[in-house]
Amino acid sequence: MRNNDYQKDLEFIRSHLEKMEKPEPSYNFFEETRNLCHSKLPSIKSPRVPKSVWIAFALNVILIGLLMIPLVKALKAGLPLSPPALSALILLIQNAVMLFFAPIILKKFKAKQKTGSHALVT
């Protein structure tokens, strides 16, 4: 009985709420607030590669170049590859594969972590 009365009262009030005009802010207020907030957002810039990493990368490229010389000579001469040359080739291929696939794997892993959250889905 008490519940029925309460429900009736609620329905009566809701009928008034439907007729009530929702309050609106001043002109352009929402956009001004949006722009203000944009200026406060922390900007997540992509990290700059440190100099030491560039130096190591350059040394690595030079080393690979040096290792490639006997390999290229052997291939040009049509000679079978020596074990050191073969090792160098395998190392080269392995590095290339790692360099290519690592960012893709990392990106997929991060995306998987994000889809686990429900922040923007209400």
Add this chain to the structure above:
Amino acid sequence: MENALKPDTNDSTEKKKTGEQQMFDQLYDQHKSDVYHFAFYLAKNRGEAEDLFQDTWLRVANNFPKTLNMKKVKSWIFTITSNLYKDSLRKERVRKSFILKKMRKLEENSSSAQNSFLTEKSLPTDFSEQSDLGHAISQALAKLPDSQRQIFVLKEMAGFKHSEISEILKLPVGTVKSVLFRTVKRLRKDLKAYHQG
């Protein structure tokens, strides 16, 4: 009812936004109206509501992108609004107490003191542009004590559940339900009086 974007917003402006801005906009556009309505019914006038609204969203922006990993972002945003309102009430009480003391001192020196501007429950002026029924409910809402009005607005206008309201306002669920029950009864009584009068 959403505020319309400016007609000259063009695609190139949209494209220049960073990823964070786009993600923030998604959240902002989803909740801005509800948050504004809540702020308005707390503050009871447009000026204070706009301040409350802006302060809320600035807090959200400062905590971005942590919000992306939150499960109940909407509840969190409304909690910020509620807490900011409580802080403003506290400051207002301190200010009024200070002014009252000053006034009393003046009263002692003068016989024609006027305290009417310090009435605790002055009705808002921004509720005037309404249809009759809308005006009636607006007036009735404005007369409610803060706690009742907050709970009612969160439940009936923002669409929160009792448990969510309890988290936002840091009240037991039982309290939320009983306050809501009393609020509905009171509003019913006020609206009935309006129709009869």
